[in-house]
Amino acid sequence: MLAFGLSVATGIGGVSAGQSHGIAMHGAPALPADFTHMPYANPDAPKGGRLVQGVLGTFDSLNPLIVRGLAVQQIRGFVIESLMARGNDEAFTLYGLLAKTVETDDTRSYVTFRLDPKARFSDGRPVTAEDVLFSWALLRDKGRPNHRQYYSKVAKAEALDPLTVRFDFGGVQDRELPLILGLMPVLPRHAIDVATFEETSMTAPIGSGPYRVSAVKPGASVTLTRNPDYWGRDLPVNSGLWNFNEIRLDFYREANGQFEAFKRGLYDFRVETEPLRWHDGYDFPAARSGEVIRDTIKTGMPQPSEFLVFNTRRPVFSDVRVRQALTLLFDFEWINRNYFFGLYGRSAGYFAGSELSAYGRAADQRERELLKPFASQIPADILEGSYRLPVTDGSGRDRATLRSALNLLSQAGYDLDGTVLRQHTTRAPLSFEILVTTRDQERIALAFTRDLKRAGIEASVRAVDGVQFDQRRLGFDFDMIQNRYDQSLSPGNEQFFYWGSEAADHQGTRNYMGAKDPAIDAMIAAMLEARDHRAFVSSVRALDRTLMSGFYTIPLFNVQEQWIARWNRIERPEATALTGYLPETWWQRTRVPTQVIQ
Template sequence: MVKAAVKKIESIPRAAWHGSGRRHIRAAVCVFLALAGGLALAAGICRAAEPRHAIAMHGAAALPADFTHMPYANPDAPKGGRLVQGILGTFDSLNPLIVRGLAVQQVRGFVVESLMARGHDEAFTLYGLLAQHVETDDSRSYVTFHLDPKARFSDGRPVLAEDVLFSWALLRDKGRPNHRQYYAKVARAEATDTRTVRFDLAGANDRELPLILGLMPVLPRHAVDVATFEETSMTAPVGSGPYRITAVKPGASVTLIRNPDYWGRDLPVNRGLWNFDEIRLDFYREANGAFEAFKRGLYDFRVETEPLRWHDGYDFAAARSGEVIRDSIKTGMPQPAEFLVFNTRRPVFADVRVRQALTLLFDFEWINRNYFFGLYGRTASFFAGSVLSAYGRAANDRERELLKPYLARMPPDILDGSYRLPVTDGSGRDRATLRGALKLLSEAGYELDGTVLRHRSTRIPLTFEILVTTRDQERIALAYQRDLKRAGIEASVRAIDAVQFDQRRLAFDFEMLQNRWDQSLSPGNEQSFYWGSEAAGIQGTRNYMGARDPAIDVLIAALLEAREHTDFVPAVRALDRTLMSGFYGIPLFNVQEQWIARWNRIERPDATALTGYLPETWWQRPDAQPK
């Protein structure tokens, strides 16, 4: 009888499940199945068929369907005023969805919206935005988005299912590598009515994919030229977001004006957000010049990343008087980690023993004390300071099961959690680490020839170039250059501007450079973009080190397939352990707080999101006048 019921269900046209009578059909099916004895099947179908206001990667959303605003937003925040943001770098495009050019990234969110919006107090949960409701089944073999009838683009045209399907196909075929990779997993996409889109995910085996699709930017079909989409452009895009671009000075500034007719201003996810009438993005080509501009009040806030500057650089009149406020924000996220990255595509770094030896030669203790006032911490983990980190933790049974095919090449101390980064005496001349590094280099085929380290067979000296773009990067590289010289290794340091640095990093045109990876508490598909074997051969991805390891690919798949947190955490730790074992980069330091400086004309909510600072929740003090 249950089988007969299933056949009946399969015979119902798909559109009927999404039309005006869908609740009656669902209710009848569920009652029929329950009476027929298929209680489990009934529960699964009913749960899958019910549209919901949110979707979480693991478990349920924290906020109920009737929530009024995000807990980190002030729903009574005053509207008006202007926010000026200083950005280091430049731009030659207003399209952040393509590989070409240096784009203004703020176009995403401010101008172009997604189907759903992140809840920043949760690991990975999405709430309705353009899509009023979302539905999926327990196995996440499909996802359906129901668009809000009020949703409009800035030109007044409605956001329809055809726009969603257009955006999906366009970004799958012509978008950035991550979009092409994710959206190609969709087996089939269809509009079941003018405001409902269903994505069939059969065979993807990716439980995160419904959320990835929920974050898909939606572009207006009527206002995008497919033929020229991949070309850089200074034409302001049409979006459905809270702002419109009204003025552009190429390479210098972009001005956005809040759309008074913004369709989503009263949505719970937006209450207390997007408070400024005007946002101006000012671009600076040099870090010290950007800081001097902030001191003069030419822009309103800056995210400080340099401990030296945070420690003693804010001793100027406005900071002493309280006109400039400094916020140190503790987040609940994995600590962002900086690495000196080895480009393993280059033969000089092909041997893991060489990379391990070069890690030993980096004197973190000397640099931290002399340059950073001891403000930094350090771990080898790519998920430092969180439950996802494998550093200092022994692999449990589930991890060992996942790693079983690769255990033979896993260093025992990384597997049992006893591995620690080397700690020097801080003198800049530590003998123990030098001896350990030379031993590893000897095993890799190198020997000292006087004061030069050469390969025994080729007699080629071990040399490489470190690419830098800021003064602090240069200081770290020069200190490391000194340490390497003690081992007979000649490293050159090349300083270039931020634009060239980005271009060479994206093209993998370097031997070593400094990079930072920011992680979430719900790592997912982006991990393939960071470390996956396929990404290693695609310019524009963040696999800067060129990792090509089947173990990494298997573990990324495992974390994507995990349904429960108890399966998810071991998969991420096993990935972390594998990355540490590859010695793909030299850990520099962990940023344990967010350092934000702002002029007091800008105010922020008392509550801070799990992810940290969110300028979209800020507002201008009503009695303040923007400069």
């Protein structure tokens, strides 16, 4: 059993900031302590009905907190809650959920959470400080790599009383840690077998969230049923959320079959990612009659971006000049016009369309100071903001970019031998494999191989199913893959997980590119130490410049809007969150005037 202390947490080397209803990464929470609901939720939304969501892929586990298996990600949030909940209208602010209050000091050397005494797991057992400490230790030792990395920074964790937990950081300079711990999923100590936690399982987990798993058809569907005794249903942070009595996740193995099922009304909404389909695929009776509604949503977030990722662990991609040359050979203009109807944009950076992006911006004085120790590896045009991705003539046979690419490849030790590009000394051809898992990925990869062949490069395309693709991606067993990076307006510790040097050697992280660059590590550290917004923005832009300078990826396109299609039996609030669409705020119409097409 845990020993409970009698003292009140006062911080280490600082003055207590007092208990608060929320915590922001920079500044103060936007909502006051007496707020009644989130601005993007409808507190009068009716309860009841069912939401059916079509999911592309499959699953073999109900535990999203471990590396093994393909888990149902919706378990996190719908079934398993965290100490605090995100405010989706702010860059990174948390409000009380399981934890009624949060406390830290000015230096954020510790954080204390006071649990809501009403908090209960779905089996009726109370949520206690013991459960919080158990969850922290379990995920630190056996959870996903990001949990292990974050939670291991805690120097000391203790229960001050049955409802109060304090984490001390022992001098670690990381202002995001209190928020990271606020998002920690809380698991029931009495219902977890530590010995088998890391194994995939179809056993319905016990959580404290608004839903319980009520039915599972392996690989096909999962049904979540709203818990009528949900402890947090009256919390302001939940007002207008979790409105459906039942949520069913139906899994589809193939994208076209998934879309056909939507047209027949077999599930309620879809997030469209295919421009061709969005452009002319919704000319079917239900869409023409208004039974299917199409929403175009502009968010305030960095635009999600697709990239072809070089695995720099492979010798063929170890030279930055080779990576830069292959970037030149990708004909975005031809692909955007012929495949995407010109609906996509393109940026070389990783925070496109936001104030955090360095692409097209000159570095400010603070950025230059941060980058000064690494000045030799930051090209002048990237520092000055004048670097631009190549713009071809859109013909698919642009000669200018081909000449530039061949010049870089020659500097890297490759020359054309007839129609084959070979290494000077070994005479080995420059060749590699592009691993894909969807038809859309395959189409882009095949177009790219055409461009590469003009430079004498032989690239093959291997299509695998989703399970194998994920296994090979997590194990870094590929030459090149397509990957989407989604960023927030408050990037933090997860950036180490994406491209930190330590993550490059740990399977299961998202450092697919294998980046090991002290400059990247230093910029992430500076970002985490930033105390005000201006310093934070400068450090993120400096990080963006180091990533661009490494040419670790080939930028494909940016998704500039969210495309949502829904049957009119589903309604959503008029206000949209900064982060975009949120199905947890939707509800079912009380009267549906038309019949579902079968």
